[in-house]
Amino acid sequence: MRVLIVTQGGGADLAPVESWLREQGHTVVTVTREAEVPAAWRSGTCALVMVDARTAPSRVPLVRALRSLPGGEESVLLLLGHRGALGSLRPVLEAGADDLLAWPVDEEELALRLELAHRRFVRREGRKGLPFGDDLKETLLAVSPVPTSITTITEGRVVAANEAYFELFGYTREEVIGRTTVELALWQAPLDRSQIVDTLRRHGTVRGVDAQYRTREGELRHTLLFMGLVPYGGTPHIIAFFPDITPLKRAEEGLRRSEVSFRTLIGSLPDLVAVFGTDSRVRYANLKVATALGYESVNELLGKHISDIIPKEDFASADARMHEAIRTGRAALQERQMVKRDGSVLHVESTTFPLPFDGEDAIVSVSHDLTERYQMQARLMLAQRMASVGTLAAGVAHEINNPLAYLTANLAFAREELAGVLPTGTRNMEPRLAEAVASAQAALAEAQQGADRVRSIVRDLKTFSRVDSAESAEVDVRQVLESTLNLATTEIRHRARLVKQLDAVPTVVGNESRLGQVFLNLLVNAAQAIPSGTPERHEIRVVTRLSGNGHVCVEVSDTGAGIAKEHLPHLFDPFFTTKEPGVGTGLGLSICHSLVTALGGEIHATSEPGRGSTFQVLLTPSQRLETERPPLTPPPAPTEKRGNVLVVDDEPLVCTALGRTLRPHHDVTLFTRAQEALERIEAGERFDVVFCDLMMPGMSGMDFYSALQARHPEQAQRVIFLTGGAVTPQARAFLESVPSPHLEKPFAGRELLSLIQERLAHA
DSSP states (O other): OEEEEEOSTTOGGGHHHHHHHHHTTOEEEEESSGGGHHHHHHTOOOSEEEEEOSSOSOOHHHHHHHHHSTTTTTSEEEEEEETTOGGGGHHHHHTTOOEEEEESOOHHHHHHHHHHHHHHHHHHHHTTTOOOSTTHHHHHHHHOSSOEEEEETTTOBEEEEOHHHHHHHTOOHHHHTTSBTTTTTOBSSTHHHHHHHHHHHHHSEEEEEEEEEEOTTOOEEEEEEEEEEEEETTEEEEEEEOOBOHHHHHHHHHHHHHHHHHHHHHHHOSSEEEEEETTSBEEEEOHHHHHHTTOSSGGGTTTOBGGGTSOGGGHHHHHHHHHHHHHHOOOEEEEEEEEOTTSOEEEEEEEEEEOOBTTBOEEEEEEEEOHHHHHHHHHHHHHHHHHHHHHHHHHHHHHHHHHHHHHHHHHHHHHHHHHHHOTTTTTTSOHHHHHHHHHHHHHHHHHHHHHHHHHHHHHHHHHTOOTTOOOOEEEOHHHHHHHHHHHHHHHHHTTOEEEEEEOOOOOEEEOHHHHHHHHHHHHHHHHHTSOTTOGGGOEEEEEEEEOTTSOEEEEEEEOSSOOOGGGGGGTTSTTOOOSOTTTOOSOHHHHHHHHHHHTTOEEEEEEETTTEEEEEEEEOBSSOOOOOOOOOOOOOOOOOOOOEEEEEOSOHHHHHHHHHHHTTTSEEEEESOHHHHHHHHHTTOOOSEEEEESSOSSSOHHHHHHHHHHHOHHHHTTEEEEESOOOSHHHHHHHHHSSOOEEESSOOHHHHHHHHHHHHHTO
């Protein structure tokens, strides 16, 4: 069979169809312009003409021209149209086309259409020169492969029909012949017949009308109705052909439903989903894409080129990936950036894969917003930095405490010695010597004040170094605030006056280190809200009190710039900040909120722009506040006893300082190695009090205590541990598990002497 294909725009995508036709033994002639059709026709009559009607605005003129060519009436005209849009080809069918073929082409369907076309052509060729009249029943009906009937014009009474007609509607010949189609209730809507008959009378033919019928069992069937007027029995009758397109309609409906389901799925997915055409323009997207990119509706995205929503430098690679996905059918996964409407960048992880959409090739992009992942990574990095700072602080405190211990001890000793050798003052001294002694005493006093200040700073620093401890205990919030204020003094003093109103409140259930972190963040924020240089005009007030519902309330107020009303609901959101870039990360208040809520508390903020802000922390009390009792009269000082004291510390200067402080009052033995001290006890010497450093090289204080506990338990009971800061969890756990007390370096000489006297009194 000779086949003429009339394509549009080159028709390169019809090459597989042409190849298949040739493999089936057909002769294929292809033209790409309508003007070339007559020349191709003159080279040989074509039994089948396949007209590409997918993109042309109208093929009616071409179909009429084909029918006017020599032999054109016998040729079968097959229209190629998009599946789901075949209804738009109805005018072409009415102009003289015979049948439709849906694109993309199904090979099995194409084979059936070709077989039908061949049969039609053979029948038409066979009718050349035959009379066309009353013998129609024996000729046309007998050979028609589609359901065919002949009815009266006015009533629609069936006078003849073929077997395909009876099979389609489920009636026998006896049940149909002589009855009207209305009586048989074939029409889905009875008015349909009258409208179609009117069209037939006006135009003489009806071609390819989508008509719906009911079978005897009530099943709804879709047909393409072709009608014409023919003489039968000496009078005009209607001949009608009913090619059944129910399977095609069902397929179209299934496709429509699948596309509706696909759109519903896209709309309900939590990820960002967009569909791009082969031209790299957005054909469809869900609302999450529009929202993430800052658009108010999806319609604002439709038609945008991919270069409008990704950085220009990424366009080439993205476009190449899309076409690679179409060519290979494989999905591609990568991290990329998307450009929001305001020009900012959104980081996503995107998967692209090919998928037909609305009957055309398309690329679906499913993207996951990585903002939350990046925020979590930033939190982890910040937590790691904070942990590193805490570990560093603990190590620094430990290293400072050892020299600070002998510094404070020696300063106290020097002052006491100087005062002891000058019981009568400097009145009888030579003036220059008296002046030098007075200056030395003043210098020692100032040095001791400085050492005490360093001691307080180190003690406060250790509050924030316990990064591995998350246990809750009874915490005195006033004590934590005092330590925190010492650390924040430098940040505050150049910006505002500090006002403390620390009323007596119960202890709270909490964690000293974490509360210190919360209070320090609030204090630093309060200071940074106030411009520097005019501290006399501004105030930072810290208050502790009991709230009306019995919670312990800590308030930090400032007279700074304040916070805008629209920003207040977002203060505790991660990465939200009103500070300038580089000043704040937006994580401080979020972390404070997490820490406070983890302790069972609450944190709130109130503010008025231009008049400052107040942050309020509410914590659960661990006990009721006891009424303050009047101080008891101190007992008379006991008579001082002299004891035998052992000092074990790996720092030689600490040993020397302790020996210098204690020897005027007690017998003192000094060792810098715990093993030597243990050997002395093993040799039989006994001590009233044993001061032992906790962390030492070789045999540690913990090992020393364990050895005494095993072999000399009475000496183990005499141990008092000295520590520059228990920097390991094991060391802290050890101190909590043994009954022996411990002193943190640096310590005052009077503190040591009082502790020794207390031990001697109970010996």
